[in-house]
Amino acid sequence: MPHSANAYAAFDKTTPLGPTTITRRDPGPTDVQIDIQYCGVCHSDLHTARSEWPGTVYPCVPGHEILGTVRAVGDAVTKFKVGDTAAVGCLVDSCRTCESCKAGLEQYCDVFGFVMTYNSPDKHLPGQMTYGGYSTSITVTEDFVLKVPANLDPAAAAPLLCAGITTYSPLRHWGAGPGKKVGIVGLGGLGHMGVKFSRAFGAETVLFTTSASKVEDGKRLGAHQVVISKDPEAMQQHMRSFDLIINTVAASHDLDPFVNLLKRDGTMVLVGAPEHAHPSPSVMGMIFGRRSIAGSLIGGLPETQEMLDFCGKHDIVCDIELIKAQQINEAYERMLKSDVKYRFVIDISSMK
Template sequence: MQTKAFAAHSPTTTLAPLTIERREPGPTDVAIQILYCGVCHSDLHTVRGEWAGVRYPSVPGHEIVGRVSAIGKDVSRFKLGDLVGVGCMVDSCRTCPSCRDGLEQYCEGPHGFQGTYNGWLDGSGENTYGGYSADVVVDEYFVLKIRHAQADLAATAPLLCAGVTTWSPLRHWKVGPGKKVGIVGIGGLGHMGIKLAHALGAHVVAFTTSPSKAEEARKLGADEVVVSRDADAMAGHARSFDFILNTVAVAHDLDAYTTLLKRDGAMTLVGVPATPHPTPNVGNLIMGRRSIAGSVIGGIPETQEMLDFCAEHGITADIEMIDMQDIEKAYARMLKSDVKYRFVIDMATI
């Protein structure tokens, strides 16, 4: 079936209207009328060709909230009219150890997971088109139930990427009451990390280079705020953190944070810088049995867990709504960090 979309045709062209083909729903497929789509930095990196293997035309968008408009004959989890979400993946091999563990983002199959846009990770098969479109058709396994109120749907959309990207490591490293947790960076990812760590019951310390963000961080749920350029303030937290979630996507000195970890503490990186971080001091790691780890998005079960937790606790992203036609202006502002904290497209404007 044909549907309206916005696409980039090359790394140097602006996004423009395009009619794309969506498959007719198969036996286990769910067709979704897209209501809102969040705008992720990954969208910008992709359409500008900053990551290898981008396939054009590129229709980005993997923070999708919509309403079920049709279902296949074997669909059992959804019915017409249900509010649903789609995140960063629309398929995986489903048979490898990671997929069997509900961690499809680490799919070890021959192609990796299939992205909501830009196809399979290894570049095989047909291109996939994301949420900057009026409709999408997805296998029911990769569709999430949305339990937030109707009024919160737009602000729920970024949970499908920014929310689960921070939730997954917080849960894996068992963040909760009695844990001291640092969140580095207060942006699209960081603001969700603060909200979720706070709701999980941890003592949350936000790190920022900007003193002006201190009050904002406290409103988001931070118990303390440290300006990372203040050496004395940083030193005052030495060897005190159980866990640090580092959301910064530019290269920086990791040693400044590993020295803040307790023995057996871990710092997990979720931001991907354009250039490598400076090599960390191994002494900081081996003398405290500390670790530096990485994490990417989240599997389908933990994404559903995160959505249900956020609905129960009234958690959404802080957003600014835009029309589809203003996407290039939004990209320009994203590059200047001029958004608090996530753009969401009202797909009625497509």
């Protein structure tokens, strides 16, 4: 039988989020029911809640950086037991049979696309959309639940489920490591994790920011150098020197200044999803260096678990500001001003 959970939801694209009650399924044979303790606040939540991306169905309960305690498990569950710490990221199901899913790349599911943690049709509760982590409980099939190393602070680990894996995945895929020079564009929720991971991988790590006030913080987080991207002379010093650049900026901007920093065969990977398209990059800047612009989307379940284990080994978590659920609308406004270092996390106990 379904059960109810407290939640915070958007009811339309302009009204502030507010408290509500939602329906969750009780665990089936392969399900894990989690009492949510913490949920990170991603910029995607804001985009979706305000219909800045198409397809929002209201009421919408955002949240896909979820960490909590296992309350119940189905009879066939083998990886989790009651009392375990568990996490859920951006996806809660996929077709599981296509080439991408079989490769552990469920985020690129070729059949119907993955089932998002929120704002996807819920096949378990027909007629309802999936609801995310701004809630007291969630039930997810075991294969899409992740283990969290015990040494990590749980509140600060929650945003690893999106901000963490979104930067970890391209750094791993494009081979960041010793002997490589890696640039991270933007110092926000994603960018600060990109700096931490790039440094932990052993790469020469350079942060690009438009804000001089972030120079010292960038170095504290692990950047070997911090470059003010609006300074042409500072940019000129790094021309044709980067193996890889991870661009985390979620606002439309000119990509050419960063393309020109790439070595021959270098790649800039876009992980920020702007509301409006970037201006078209110069073809000349790409063909004269055989450079590439690529994209990357979160990570599959095996790589996300690998990332969490890596964080446990290297003691890496997000820099967070813990808030109550009742502060979510203020948090959204502050996010628009980049007034957070570097991720809001909701203390879900405030909903009880």
